[in-house]
Amino acid sequence: MATYISFQPSDNFSTTLYTGTGASNAVTGVGFSADFTWIKDRDATGYHNLFDTARGATKRVFSNVANAENTEAESLKSWESDGFTVGTHADCNLSGSDIVSWNWKGGTTVVPSGGTITPTACSFNATTGFGIYAYTGNDTSGATIAHGLGVAPQMIITKNLDSGESWVTYHIATNGGTDPEDYFKILDTNVAKSDSAVYWNDTKPDATYFTLGDSPRVNDTVDFIAYVFAPVKGFSHMSNYRGNANAVGNFAYCGFRPAFVMIKSDESNNWVMWDDKRGYNGALKISYPNDTAAEATSDLDLLSNGFKIRNTTSDQNASGQVFTYLAMAEFPLVSSNDIPTVAR
Numbered sequence: 001m002a003t004y005i006s007f008q009p010s011d012n013f014s015t016t017l018y019t020g021t022g023a024s025n026a027v028t029g030v031g032f033s034a035d036f037t038w039i040k041d042r043d044a045t046g047y048h049n050l051f052d053t054a055r056g057a058t059k060r061v062f063s064n065v066a067n068a069e070n071t072e073a074e075s076l077k078s079w080e081s082d083g084f085t086v087g088t089h090a091d092c093n094l095s096g097s098d099i100v101s102w103n104w105k106g107g108t109t110v111v112p113s114g115g116t117i118t119p120t121a122c123s124f125n126a127t128t129g130f131g132i133y134a135y136t137g138n139d140t141s142g143a144t145i146a147h148g149l150g151v152a153p154q155m156i157i158t159k160n161l162d163s164g165e166s167w168v169t170y171h172i173a174t175n176g177g178t179d180p181e182d183y184f185k186i187l188d189t190n191v192a193k194s195d196s197a198v199y200w201n202d203t204k205p206d207a208t209y210f211t212l213g214d215s216p217r218v219n220d221t222v223d224f225i226a227y228v229f230a231p232v233k234g235f236s237h238m239s240n241y242r243g244n245a246n247a248v249g250n251f252a253y254c255g256f257r258p259a260f261v262m263i264k265s266d267e268s269n270n271w272v273m274w275d276d277k278r279g280y281n282g283a284l285k286i287s288y289p290n291d292t293a294a295e296a297t298s299d300l301d302l303l304s305n306g307f308k309i310r311n312t313t314s315d316q317n318a319s320g321q322v323f324t325y326l327a328m329a330e331f332p333l334v335s336s337n338d339i340p341t342v343a344r
Contacts, residue, residue, distance in 0.1 A: 022095030035106030129230035234332030245319035249309030
């Protein structure tokens, strides 16, 4: 069945590459003013730097470590209409380095009503299924946050901003999709999924709220950030595939040609992400959200309706393991212009 959306994916998600200058650097070509920007040096060992408009420019967290939020005046200094400006800090602008940024557009900053925790700031878009929520926890099991997306989120990434607590993620397809609300994964390590009620209170997100337990990783009386993804046909897809340890790996259907994919095994393997701007089918560049390493090359294909693993690497294709993924579209299978997409 053809998938239609009424907007261009590239107006809401963009991978943008740039070269570091070591001086104030206005990066253009994003295509919009982003609300969530994730930056990684491609060539050098260095931290992943994550920024969002709910917290404000210069305030960064790091996907590869559990560190508290850090304010760095020479990191991402501001967002512009077609990109952002970075300062002199090496993580974001090392002179001569090739650097990748992944950018998401939010939407309304009016905080949704309802829930037992009211976000202190937000930016969300029900049309694209993406939201950013800064909140102060209440240390109460079963706390709820209204997300305003209108459909149940299928991936949530949270971070305690005030202390060195690990990132926690929810994914609809963890544990093969059986009781995913009972499980969590840690973004800043390669550890396997674990079972605990203290994170999601054994409650799936619904069309109105996502629910928290009382762990200091998601809900203490301190400040947090949550990045929330709900599925939109033709733009975003969250599911899983099973590894086979074969050079001809399994195909993962998305309903669009992916611009970005992030995966994680349910077992002890690295997080991995790749995009349509670095490399080409058979030799795409990959980065590791839980690690400081420079990018590597892997045998992967981005196809007109999904992606295919073509290697035996354990963090992408371990035999029998479930791999959950978040995929963002380059082109839907069929868009509102009624023109079908093609493989790269």
